[in-house]
Amino acid sequence: MMFRTKWAAMALVATAFLISCTASAAEKQFLWQTNSYGNDVHVIDTKTNKVIRHIEVGPQPHGIAAPDDASVVYIAIEAFKDPLGELIWVDPRTYDITHRMRIGPKPNQLACTPDGRWVYVPCNDGHYWVIDGKQRTVVAKIKTGGRPHNTLASRDGKFMYLSPMGNPRRVTIVDVLAGHKVVGHIPYSASVRPPALSADQKRHFQNVDGLIGFEVSDVAARKMVKRVEHVIPAEFKGKGSRCHGLAVRPDQKEIWSCNVEHQLVHVHDITKDDYPEITSIRMIGRVYWLCFSPDSKRAYLAVRSERKVAVVNTETKKVIAHIEVGNTPKRNLVITLSDN
Amino acid sequence: MIKYVAVGISLIPLSCGCNRGLNPVAKRGKSLYEASCASCHLSSGEGKEGVGPSLVGSKWVTGSPERLARISLYGIRGPIVVNGRQFNLEMPGVYYYQFDDGQMAAVLTYIRQSWGNDASPVPPSLVATVRKECGERGDSWTVEELAEHD
Numbered sequence: 001m002m003f004r005t006k007w008a009a010m011a012l013v014a015t016a017f018l019i020s021c022t023a024s025a026a027e028k029q030f031l032w033q034t035n036s037y038g039n040d041v042h043v044i045d046t047k048t049n050k051v052i053r054h055i056e057v058g059p060q061p062h063g064i065a066a067p068d069d070a071s072v073v074y075i076a077i078e079a080f081k082d083p084l085g086e087l088i089w090v091d092p093r094t095y096d097i098t099h100r101m102r103i104g105p106k107p108n109q110l111a112c113t114p115d116g117r118w119v120y121v122p123c124n125d126g127h128y129w130v131i132d133g134k135q136r137t138v139v140a141k142i143k144t145g146g147r148p149h150n151t152l153a154s155r156d157g158k159f160m161y162l163s164p165m166g167n168p169r170r171v172t173i174v175d176v177l178a179g180h181k182v183v184g185h186i187p188y189s190a191s192v193r194p195p196a197l198s199a200d201q202k203r204h205f206q207n208v209d210g211l212i213g214f215e216v217s218d219v220a221a222r223k224m225v226k227r228v229e230h231v232i233p234a235e236f237k238g239k240g241s242r243c244h245g246l247a248v249r250p251d252q253k254e255i256w257s258c259n260v261e262h263q264l265v266h267v268h269d270i271t272k273d274d275y276p277e278i279t280s281i282r283m284i285g286r287v288y289w290l291c292f293s294p295d296s297k298r299a300y301l302a303v304r305s306e307r308k309v310a311v312v313n314t315e316t317k318k319v320i321a322h323i324e325v326g327n328t329p330k331r332n333l334v335i336t337l338s339d340n
Numbered sequence: 341m342i343k344y345v346a347v348g349i350s351l352i353p354l355s356c357g358c359n360r361g362l363n364p365v366a367k368r369g370k371s372l373y374e375a376s377c378a379s380c381h382l383s384s385g386e387g388k389e390g391v392g393p394s395l396v397g398s399k400w401v402t403g404s405p406e407r408l409a410r411i412s413l414y415g416i417r418g419p420i421v422v423n424g425r426q427f428n429l430e431m432p433g434v435y436y437y438q439f440d441d442g443q444m445a446a447v448l449t450y451i452r453q454s455w456g457n458d459a460s461p462v463p464p465s466l467v468a469t470v471r472k473e474c475g476e477r478g479d480s481w482t483v484e485e486l487a488e489h490d
Contacts, residue, residue, distance in 0.1 A: 166388055167389040241418075
């Protein structure tokens, strides 16, 4: 009798503990949408798809990144009129800009390590600027040539993948923990544009100029291994387009690619070696960038020509909402804030 | 009479597009070009591979000044043939925000009168007219759309 009572008591304590963890770990998610020809960012509650905040950040925000703990949001300010750009630190709870730093000219899409410590910012001086996000200092500049434009951080915080536009036609791999050292390159067939990376870092993906589709590389072999073309509906045959916007679903099942001028988002199965196309989703305008909710249930597409974000149910592949944002929305990101 | 001849002679460098030396407007344009445009089109005007097409000997530069103003203010995207080469890039419409009418006119005058290009200068009034007509367009042009303005 006493034995059963003791086990019952332990079960009760364990249950109470689990419940308390779940309650205290309540999270809210927000889509941060930068407006690249404006001076602002729209913050959207992903539960309601409503804009809950509008932040003026500086002229022409063109890049956004945040660490896993959402302790800060980093935004690159391209500042067309200024010879130099800026990197800003924004508190995602108060929306205060807590720091501004002058950096290289016309910064574009940056990335930070999952702990937020290292921030890599592509600038229009042929270099990626490496910033210590905690100390708020520039610690290195990595020359890639071309027009530094897009950046990816590996999930383990060990590597950065740098994708400069133009003649390099390759991605530069940097070992962050080895002191921001270049450790390799992956050549692609043309100028590299938006990239994506599998969570296990085995596969790197690129939109490239001249291809309505994407290329796939074996990261370990440093070699492009597949070229995947999107299925183009007959109505668009003969109409030129390009791809700009590529992302792997967090659950690693699909890769989504934005076909700008055809106004389509192509969905491919990345669990199969030939990356077959599952479907394409029609957009209401020129679609230019996307991100996913962390649970993979929602995709957020920046429809730049319409000043809107399209919200897509990733299961049904249906557009479920359009959200009015600002001038020429491009880079976006879902930020998760926990209550504790 | 001599006064009028002297004035006429002083205007020749501005009007004839002679590439013997830059006039003051083009000189100002060069400075702005170097700071803003050369990163993609290079100081030589030859264009960075995979980033910006050549401006040298390009009919897109030396042709219709109004069309050039549209491109420069609002950008251009999609398939385009420049000097016999196919491109499919996008020039963003940053200069609508970055340059005023005088600055834009100076840059356009510079590129139309450099590197062997020999075309008429672009007055600020033309840039102003294009800006007023198109407003804050928000999207770059395609070649098809520009065909109406050739």
